[in-house]
Structures are given as structure tokens and as C-alpha cells.
Amino acid sequence: MAKVRLGIIGLGQQGGAYGNMIKEGRISNIEIGAICDIDPEKKKWADQEFPDVPFYQDYIDMLASGDVDAIVTCVPHYLHPEMGIEALDRDVHALLEKPAGVYTKQVKEINEFANNKPDLTYAIMFNQRTNLLYQKVKEIIDHQEIGNIRRTNWIITSWWRPQGYYDAGSWRATWDGEGGGVLVNQAPHQIDLLQWICGMPKKVYTKAQYGYQRNIPVEDDVTTILDYGNGATGVFITCTHDVLGTDRLEIYGDKGKIVVDDSKKVTIKRLNKPEKEMSDTMSMQEVSKLLKGEGSGAIYQEEVLEFDSVWGGQHRAVLENFAANILDGTPLIASGSDGINGVELANAMHLSSWLNKEISLPIDENLYVEELNKRREQEIRQNIQT
């Protein structure tokens, strides 16, 4: 095939955006194979915007139609894994929207299923991994340029969402509709980047606020301590109520430090000698000079890199990469199986906050589902009463 025929499941904001990108010819190796939405109203829109494209109300029919080589799941998070499985089962390639699912148990299911279909492409929309800035940071860490990590710190509070955003859809920011708030909707990008660059922690402790500054039942404010199991620790902070939001990532290692400001500027300080060596060999006189600020410039080299913001192009790049993997085996930016780490971290954060204790990874996945379902049921009961 020359182009991958993509089936877009869910013609909402994201599905519509992908449709337009493809229609406008901005993705060289993809054409729209079919569009699917359970809402009949969407058919009218689709007929108008994408007149020659088949429309299905049931995605299973679309998968069986032969119209599509691949699908992308622009639907509520709970549905990503099962739709992925149904596609792969019919030898249709699958690109999951993030997060891979709401809970690890369902994501494991699709990962295992995909394992048995090695010839099919299974990918996930971690568009931020195409960001050259974070690729550069990952390269520095992978090449041990700042040594082993001692501390990570990401304040990512720039996910501001006003009440109107939440009020625009009754499923938005609910336990039953989305399975959470900022952790499953906005922050999955940074949760994935953090684990992609710095690895998975062994334990997390989370303080989350539910409906703190927004009228929603789920979390709009999260503070987490990460424990990497070797003495290294981290902090991850996110919220949706800070209109002056901060985006600052700091990674501190044995041999240096990286600070990323606003996902645009990277400041890298490389120590001339590892910190341990400095600690072990410095005389008190040298220390005294250093503490007074005399000659401290001599202990490290600084490099500052500026990157352009590339928000728009990222989704395009992942779609193109997904199709390229199908067509010629180009390596994936984000394999579908990678999605579980972010889900596991978000689950662990929820669970820690619910039980008010530190949680070890891997989490007790049955306990997570049990606790999540309690919240879904309570929410449903409350909605019936009001």
C-alpha cells in the first residue's frame, strides 16, 4: 500500500483535528479510510466535512468493513484498550490516544494481546516525545552526561482549565467518564516523559486535592514524592487551576544538573569532577572559597539551549511515524506497550492519595480497580439523586 487508510474512532475535538490534518494533505503517508462515531449527529458533520469517507456508527462494523488498515482511538480513556484489542484481533493496526487506559489491568490485557500479534503496529500518541527538547534531555541522561540521577523535580502546573472547560461535557473530569482528572487527562504527557527520561520509581506518595478549585469530583491538584529505590527521589506537581502556571523540570545527577524552563529552554551544568570526588577531596579552605562564591564558575561548564515550541506538529509527527512503521518498519516513537508505565504511575498516585500511604510499584491492580469502582458508583448514585 502507498498510504495507510486510517479509521478515526470518535469524531470529537481530537478526531476532528486528525481528520482535518489528513484531509489537508499534511500527513504524507495517511488517508482517511473511514470515520466512526456512536452519535448520529456526527454523521451530518462528517458527511459535510469528509464527503467521500464511509461513516460507521459501530466501530466493530468499521473494523470488519475492509475500509481501514489502521485505527486511532479518539474516545473516552476507558475504551482505548478494548478498541485496540478488537482492531488487532482483526489484523488492523492500532494507535491509542493517551492514556493507554484508565487502569493497568486493562492496559496489560492489550499489551499481552499485542505481544501475540508482532506483525501489527501498536503505538500510542505520546506526541511530546517528538519534542526535540525532551529528546535532547533524554540523550544527556542516557549518555550519563550528568551521571546517575539523585533527584527529579517537575512542577507542571501550566495545565490551566477553567470551569467552562469542565462544564462543556458531562463525562469530563468524572470517575465514570474519564477515570480521573489532571492525572489522566492533562499530565499523562509529562508523566510519560518523566519515566521515559528518568525511569520508573519504586514507590510513590501522593497528596491530591479533589475538586479543590473546580467543581469536579476528580483531582485538580496533585503533589507526589517519587522514590527511585536507590536513594534518588523526585517530586511531581501538577494542577489545572493555575493560570500563571509553572513548567519547570530539574534533574540533578552525580555529575551535573539539567533545568528545563517552560519546555523551551534547557540549562545544562556539567561538573568538571563528580560531586563525590569534590566532597571527598576538597580542603576546608577550598570549600570556604567556594561557599563565598569565589571561583565557583570553575567547577562546572554551562550550556544553554533554546528550542522553539512545536505544539502543532507533534501529533502530525506521531501519526506519520505510526504509518511509516506500518509501511516500512520505521521504528516507533512510542510503542503502545510503553503506555502502561504512565498509567501505572497515575494509578499509584491515585491509590496513595486514597489510602493516604506510600504505594510500592507494581501496584495491586485489583485493589486499584476496586477503589476506582467505589468512586464511580458513588458518583453515579449522587448524579441520580441530584
Next chain:
Amino acid sequence: MAKVRLGIIGLGQQGGAYGNMIKEGRISNIEIGAICDIDPEKKKWADQEFPDVPFYQDYIDMLASGDVDAIVTCVPHYLHPEMGIEALDRDVHALLEKPAGVYTKQVKEINEFANNKPDLTYAIMFNQRTNLLYQKVKEIIDHQEIGNIRRTNWIITSWWRPQGYYDAGSWRATWDGEGGGVLVNQAPHQIDLLQWICGMPKKVYTKAQYGYQRNIPVEDDVTTILDYGNGATGVFITCTHDVLGTDRLEIYGDKGKIVVDDSKKVTIKRLNKPEKEMSDTMSMQEVSKLLKGEGSGAIYQEEVLEFDSVWGGQHRAVLENFAANILDGTPLIASGSDGINGVELANAMHLSSWLNKEISLPIDENLYVEELNKRREQEIRQNIQT
């Protein structure tokens, strides 16, 4: 009296520095009344450096001598409260070095004692409170210029200390000698500033590393989540092993944000409207514009203030203020009774880390002493064995 006759208890680094300041006439309202140290070696040094000043080996003798109107306690932290009490009991004014003590129980004792001696001056060396930068930040918060606080965040990892620093004294960074590490020795300044500016939290959760990057039994790395009880949260991070240390304080409120970099630069963003009002009234179109970065400058006013570093002058200022309070009632920069908040916070952080659970304030002070003493005893047993 024209000048306060100060008795310096402990002629170590700090006591020596105060002695020299006074000898050189840099503190207008203080003269050295007497010097005291249990180490007879120090007498030789004192006789040479401060030839006309009486020297005592026992501080009780000094208090009873009539040579001093006031004392300052430049001795191990454990001794601050009892020396303060002995002084006040003899109608001698007391300036405690920070921290006020190692555990709240002993600090409460001196606070209660001082309460019954309202005519005496009881102060504490929180020299950082004289820093104009933090005074300005406190003023902004007190005047509600950024509204109620939603989040505090202080990364203060610039307290770098090499192994040689710890090896320089066998009491240093031990449970029995100092009662802890970075929390009782370096970070008390910022712990006090944080509570002075932003108030006390209701709960803390702490992840501390003991002897992580230094060969010491106490903590050299601490990460704490603060819960202010009203939805507001905070993070406090400190360590002594980061030679590229960060000093960044962020305070985010209903109506704006303050960021302090390196205790030198303050960036204040004041929202034109409270965030809640923006969230409640913004149309999705306006939101979309804002998220794209169009016209976001219009939602707040930015002010940037730069301050000179004033490390040297701070101790001098507190000494002078202490004497002025004795002489003419000038209000104290830091009343001695204020010291308990920092001690309580540090104790809560230790306790949370030891028990691996969130701790409510006020802490169980008997439990703290019990847990601390376990560590002191274990340390003593180990030292005997090696």
C-alpha cells in the same frame, strides 16, 4: 546602661565571630561582658584575642558573676533551652542560636519560663529575617496582594557541605551531638522563613535519606509535602550534597504568584482578576486564545525586584536588635518564642520519615523524644563497638 554587656557561651566558630564583631566595634550597643567555654584550651585563645574580658569555664558561674546583662548560646543545639532558662532565671537576657532546641518539649519549657519573665528579652538568631527580600515577600503575602496561598514550593538544596565539613567535629551531624542533619543545622533558616511568611502547615509527609551521599548517620536529603489544611499544599526540599544547589521559592495564591530565585531576585505576578473569577467567567473562545498564548500578558502585571546578598550583615543586625530591645524596647525581629515553629516542623519531618506516614501538627512530642532517643542510643552503641 549605655551598652549591653554580652556573655558569649561557646567560643567556637560562631561565638568567635560574634566576639570579633563586637571587639571591632561593629555593633554599636553591645560590649563583651564575659566569655565562657568548657574547653580550657579556649581560655588561651580568649586571653589572647579578648585580653580584658573575663573568662569562665562554667556558664552558671558567668551568669552569677554580674559581668553580663545578656547571653548568646553558641553551643550544641541540645543545650540552647536549658542555658536560656538558667539565664532568664537569673534575670539575664537570652539570645538563643537557631534552632531553639532539638525537640519541641524542651523548647516549650523555655517558652513557658520566658512567659513568666516578661521584662526580660528572649530572642532567637533568625538572621535571615533581616533579609530585605524576605521581608518584602512577607509584606506581599500579609497584605493579601496575591490572595490566599494555594501552593508553596521551596527547593533549597544550596546547603552544600563536603565530607570534610562533617569530619571536622565528631559531634557534627550525629543524633547525640546535634539531633539531626540538614533539618537542624542548615535548613532551619528556610524552615523558619517559610512558616514566618506562609504560616504553619497542619500535616507533613517527609521522605528523608540518612547518610545518602555523606558518611553521617543523620539526614543529608529531605523532601516534604506540607498540607495547610484548607486545600493549600507545599513542598520543601533540602540537601547538603548538591554543589550546584538550587534556591527557588514559589508561592502561588488566588491572585498571583511570587518566585524567588537564589534569594536575590523576586518576580511578582499580580493577576488583574482573581483566578476564580477568570475560571468562572471566561468564555471558551477567550480560553482558547489564552491557551494559544495570545494576549496572556494582559491578565497580569509583572514586577521584578533585585536584592543584594547581605549574608555578613544579618547576624550583626540581630545582635543589635536584641540589644536595642533590652535598652529601649525596640521590637524584636525574632522573639525567642517564635523558635518553636521551626523546631516543630523539623520534628514532624523526622517523625514522618521515621514512621513512614503523614504526621499531624502539633506532633506527639513524647513520641518524638522516644524515637530520637532510640537513634541516639543506637549511635552510642555503634560508636562503642567501632
